[in-house]
Amino acid sequence: MSRVTTARTSASYLALACVGFIATAPAHAADNNTPVPADADKDAQDRSAQDKDQILVTGTRAPELQGPKATATAENTPRSVVILPKDVIEQTGSTTLAEALRTVPGITFGAAEGGNPIGDRPFIRGFDSQGSTFVDGVRDSAAQTRDVFAVEQVQVVRGSDSTLGGRGSAGGSINIITKVPQQRNFITASASAGTADYKHATIDVNQYLGGGIGVRVAAMWHDQDFAERDAIWARRWGVAPSITIGLGSDTRLTASYYYLESHELPDSGMPFLYTIGNAPGTGEIWTTPAIGRITTAGGVSGTVERDTFYGLKDRDFRDAYTHQASLRVEHDFGDLTLRNSSRYSYNEQNYIFLLPDDSQGNVYGTAATNPTTGAAGTRGDVLTGGYVWRRGNTRYGYTETLGNQTDLFGSFDTGSVKHSIAIGAEVSWEKARRGAYVSASGSTVSPRCNTATIARYYCTSLFNPNPSDPWVNYTSDTSTVQTPIVKGDHSAETQNEANTVSAYAFDSITLIPSLILNLGVRYDHFTSKVTPGLAAGATQTVTLERTDDLFNWQAGLVFKPTQNTSIYASYATAATPPNSLLGEGQEPNALPTTNTTANLALLDSLKVEKTKSYEVGAKASIFDGQLALSAAAFQTDTDNARTTGPDNTVQFIGKRRIRGVEFNFNGNVTKWFTVFGGYTHLDPKIVDGGYTALTAAAVGAQAAKVVLVPSVTTGRQATQTAKDSFTFWGDLKPAGGLSIGGGAFYTGRQFGGYADNRSATQTAAGVVTINPATKVLSRTIPGYWRFDARIAYKINEHFDVSVNVNNITNETYFTQVYSSHYASIAPGRSAFGTLGIKF
Template sequence: MSNILTVTKEEPVTLRSPIKLTALAMAVSSALSGAAYAQENTKSLDALVVEGQQMAADANPYAEPDAPYKANRMSDIKYARDIAETPKTITVLTKDAIEESGKTDLESILSAQPGITLGTGEGGNSFGDRYIIRGYEARSDVYTDGLREPGLITRETFALDQVEITKGPSSTFGGRGTTGGAVNSVTKKASLDDDFTNLSGTLGTDNKQRYTLDTNKVIGEDSAVRFNALYSERDIPDRAPADEQREGFLLSGTHEVNPDVLISADYYYFRADDKDDVGNKIDRSTGNIIDRDYVGQKGLDFRDNEADIATLTVDAYLTNNLRLQNKTRYGETKNDYIVSNQDARPFFDNNHRTFTGWQENEYLGNQTNFLWDGDLFGKRNTVVMGVEYAREEVDAGNYSVNTTNSYALTDTNTNNNLWQGSYSRNAARSMLTLETVSAYLSDTVTLNDDWEVSGGVRYDHFDYEMFVPAYTSRGNSYPDTNYQFSDGFWNGQLGAVYSPWEHGNVYATWSTSSNINGGESDAGTNCGYGGLCTDADGNYSTADPEQSTNYEIGTKWQLMDHKLLLTSALFQITKDDVIEGGNDSYQSGGSLNTGKNRVRGVELGLSGNITDKLSGQLGMAVMDSETLESYNQDNVGRPKANFAEKSLYAQAKYMVTPDFALGGAMTYSSEIIGGQPDAGASADSVIKLPSYTVYDLFATYQVTENFDLQANIQNVTDEDYYTAVYRGGDIIFIGDARSVSLTANYQF
């Protein structure tokens, strides 16, 4: 709640307050990382009251009151100011925006956002959620509550308060990677404010059914527990028997030790049993898209995800101006799949093939942050200092499939007979351990009423070890191999905000990021897909981390009595010392630190209340990419692959009456050319996806005080569109066809 605790720019913040249970819960779980640092008048924290009304206990604590599409702040303590005062492009999808969109998994939500495209799975990297932000791989740059979340798995939204997308290199905040940006999911926390229970049920076309539970219970005066649960299943619209079936829960608890110390814990359980649809294919000679039905086989095809993740957080106020936050997470994720396909290569055309893989991730992380806010040399300083430890262990392998009864496919023939062969899980083909120790320091200084500057540095030191057991490939035998190396790198960011106006500012920022050799854990030693790259003889050869630099200038304006945020930014990302895959992406040999590429663009954003009755969120990105240097001179000048130069997403809701609302969304993407990450788009541009525009509609009706209905129509015009393309063209993921659903929500 942005109006609970506010301060003048000239005054240091007193972090400790004589607050009771209700206020501390909200302050800790939502806003002491941001709302306590950048407003205009100090107010009492005696109650959670906004304009005389009690905030609902299950409300998103980061959103602007009465403007649910607008988020005020980030959940991460390292962001010391509100979003409107942070010199960086940030898109936040609030709980209301997510729920009303009708989209229920992170992949579909993010794929609609401007500047974000999807990648496909294939033999070189796993099937699963794979994001590309501003043209740069981001499948490992996914966080939950500020800690990196391992594993290429399906991510659901049933237990989220908001999704935060930061754009541009962000290693100072997130560590390795984050070239194009990062995605942080913010989970629902146990509330000390009140008891509540929300029940939700959805029925729809394509055999869709979805049920969720969100219940919170206050125990005594100083503890609370919250339980979010999900069961969901559906056929993929017009692509059955491709389908999805998910179940999971998030159990969280919080305990107030005293008015200055809060301990929270949560456990996340998730299981998914899906049948992936690899979609249509592209004729390599003409570039024409060839329609085909779902090509998987019953009894063979599957993709199973598992996640078990536990987190413990301690939040303490050591003095009036000093806050300590410590987070510890242990998690295990699994991703197993067999996915059938038709081979698009002419000499294999219409032959059945399978992609197989399994991956087990084990993660241990600890992050300790100190936040100090006060006067230093006569100026207000907000200092964040922290250390972080992370250990990831990733075992990966594949399956053997008995193909004696494989069959020739045609473009119109689907073999849905029960698979009569057999398959077996093979031993691990790679075993990776990646240990990282990090330290960082940042400061945001208020120079005067008009100027504020910020800067930060981070050092990451990692130890990398991958063991590859002996194997045979393409007639060649390879012995047991153990790759070991360690390195470290510095990253930084500088920003300045100039705000002589009451409701607006302009800003400039510079930031960097670093990617390590082999940083994509799902790719093993497939160099061209982000796996470990070696020299031509298969021996590890020292490769410097890839370096990225971002320059951005922009402006942010608080309109409509701070109910509407308007943002605009010009940016340029340059990635240097790029590790290229060489001529064979499936092998570990590559061309080390030989590439360089660049992305330039403009991004616009709008979120909040446009009028008293009309609210919405809009984002638009127009970008240009170019390969500047490469081991292969033919690549120079080519645009990036898997990259949409223009993209737009708009979602709006109009309150026809106080109880009835109509809304809709539009998603637009320009064409996307296939290819490998950082290798440039295909020279002939035959492997490409056409541009598309998709429209959605929704309506909400408050039947009684505790009961409401929501109807959604996705892809109203039943547009045929494609969201991702594999470099060879035999995988082009199909966007969902039209679907209709009705959701009933009961609150008590």
């Protein structure tokens, strides 16, 4: 259902918006030396009495799924689940969510050019999961880069997941569990310093005041440059206080706040070498980022070093701010708990992000010589290559969310059948508003690079750019009047809003001790609307609105041959409605932004993208329950993906299929050797990419004609996804307080996008001929291995020291690939030492 409304520009905008999902109950286990009070289990989510003997890691039970919807332990959950504990996060020296998730196989990160170009954009099993990231169960889809200073663990649920989390979640979801008060006193702190001017400090203070009142404050300060990346830097700080009243009692109230502020010179990486227009050769051609020894079309040779940076210190920046305030109240009624959770969040992001652009062939070049006559000669057009256009992508804006949900969860018996249930309802509001900075960067000049644009530093040398070039802003690309960069007019901003009303229910049914049936259903009523910026000279804007009703379900059967092993099969669905990300990321199914007749018809014809997953697997805990192993085989199918149809209209005929197998391990091989990691193999295929329009130029009396051909993407590997990935982190304690750790991480080749040079021509009689492609271009980044190491020593119960070395072999590799233009490059070898304090 959709509708269109109009509103005057002077109308005020609601400051409400929000998110939906469940606020989990972050209850955390004690450390090895401090016992947890007997009644502390009231905050834990292990509600399966038969599974109390769980995996032990370094002397304590391994982290388990937390939150009301965790109706079973990880071992008895019929789907692939990875729980990344804080110990692994700390040992690997991870300070951001992206760094922490590199230890989880099967997760890659995508790049973009707008919305969320350099923030967290994880792909799980080949699907963009930016909008399926949650903090304590609450959706946190705003464009941002997350720190882990207040993180207790990260839960990754793989496979179609809309039943659990609502809209989206085609490939899975990520739930970040934060730190909250505990019934004990402790202080932990760390201070790190290292190469590339690396500095990092954290503190985590918990005080149990008695009478069921606990207070906790976590804080962080971070400042660094990046190894072998010229000019790049990042600074941030954050604080996360929380208080719980009623710890250990039947009624508990927890209030928490989280603030993160970051400032950086963003790193966009390297441009690709070729476009489809200038790629030499025929057939299948792979273009990779322009690095190493390169010879341009004009015959100039040079070396692009890994520290090359094409941005501008005087122009580029990224500032971000996050506020989150949460309130949760819960009461135990015997084996059932009633919880009400509320969350308000505000995320602001402002940036001018350099995109090293190759779109007009300026990197490799389009000619052997430059023109010397005519207008091109007068302008001094550079066609021989060796230049990068410093395209400046800009955005400022914020996302506000407000949500409330109520959950009833717990366990009961019906005769000999045991039930672990969760039922709940959610109401949420969301608003995202964004605009652009007024900045000239040569976007109106074609070709991009000539004498004037080089003089203004719009274009820079491929081989020897200078980030300190004295760049200034002008009122236009051709004006000589200087002007400061300012935000665009308020009336030109685009606003997206959404509200969600949801209801859900889950039941883990123990039919007999060796057979568990897991069921879940969810209904979402999702309404989204977009109000585009005011057109020039207009006095009214238009609001386009659409409502979708989403129903998702999951079912799984678990067979337990023994108490510590399980075999399972499951089926789950996901639904991604139009405008699911509210413009905060890549939105392939966005609402239209004008009220033309065609767009109004499109608004009514939009469809929900449907995904379904099939999975079989096995799980076991061995070595007296100390090592958890799991394996799974799966297939995920997507239908209704938005593409161009054979009649050159938007149609919902796109299909993707992801098949794969995975293996994971977590725990103690012995009491002195702990491991974490796994292997994932994917066959990510675009089954149907729709059609591509070709235009046959006019001939004589024959007007130009448009013909449709199957998309070049059909049958190819899904983008921004690796076929193979392997991760391993191990920590060895040979003697005394000595600890030796290390990691090996492999990610296979990824593709960003595809293009070919098919064309259409027509005769004077109007007969159209489609000329087959002589070359197909794939933008790709190669696979890589990365190795890390750590050595630590526990001086006494209060002090420890450690040294981490990342990327030991100084491997040059790329971590993210965009569909065109560029790929993000990783830093070189770095090292840092850390002093840890515990009281």
